[in-house]
Amino acid sequence: MSEQPDIDARIAALLADPQPARPDSAFADRIVALAAYDLSTRKSRRRSLIQVGREALGLAAVLASFAILARAGPLPAGLGDAIGFGSPAMAGLAMLLMWALVATKGQAAASR
């Protein structure tokens, strides 16, 4: 049992490398290039996710406008030619405009 540290030291001596590890700059360059590619992929994925989020918001606005319009009853007699600013149709129009704004902004961001 008392020989064990000696045995371990001799095994360690056998496993010891005669020379320090030799650096390989080509290998290091390849790793850094892969890391740069990984970074650009992550950034592009993040941009895509933001874009999808914006599109989803726009879609939600459109769906909400359709839901509001579907719930609106027929216009009272005499108001057929004049749709008020607070009417469901106007709300739908406002939401469509918001969708267009979001989609346009999203496309502009994606093209940068």
Added chain:
Amino acid sequence: MRRAARDDLAAFATLVRAHEAGLRRYLRRLAGDEADDLAQEALLAAWRALGQWRGDGSFAGWLRRIATRRFLDRQRRGGASRPRAFATLDAADGLIDRVCLEQRLAIDLALAGLPPRERAAALLVFGEGLSHSEAAATLGVPLGTLKSFVARARAALIPLLEGVSV
């Protein structure tokens, strides 16, 4: 380290240049021809996880842990490859005394004959000079299990020690 964790490629390049040689040397003995692949995987995994590194222990130790566990995962999936006989390569490069060649070749072959986890334990404890608890943490096994890996590796290597003194 903090700069590299903030996606600073230049800082990461400095880390890679400081640690790649030691990592590949350890992996060549552990995994043979898969060493460079494993080193690449470990370094890229470290790059992606730098923000999560808690900083307990050295960066080299963290890299070694990632690489060792990936090696063991590969072995579990059946991608076994024999470690390279280091002594032959070094002698071919004229790096070691030819007197030692036979003994070094013998120990490399003995290491190659060990099961992967015992080989890793022997390399971590005897080759890299880690304590038993550090090696257990690197391999992700309990301390008692690590000690039994080391004992089996020691038993396999003892016959090669004739004439070796320290």
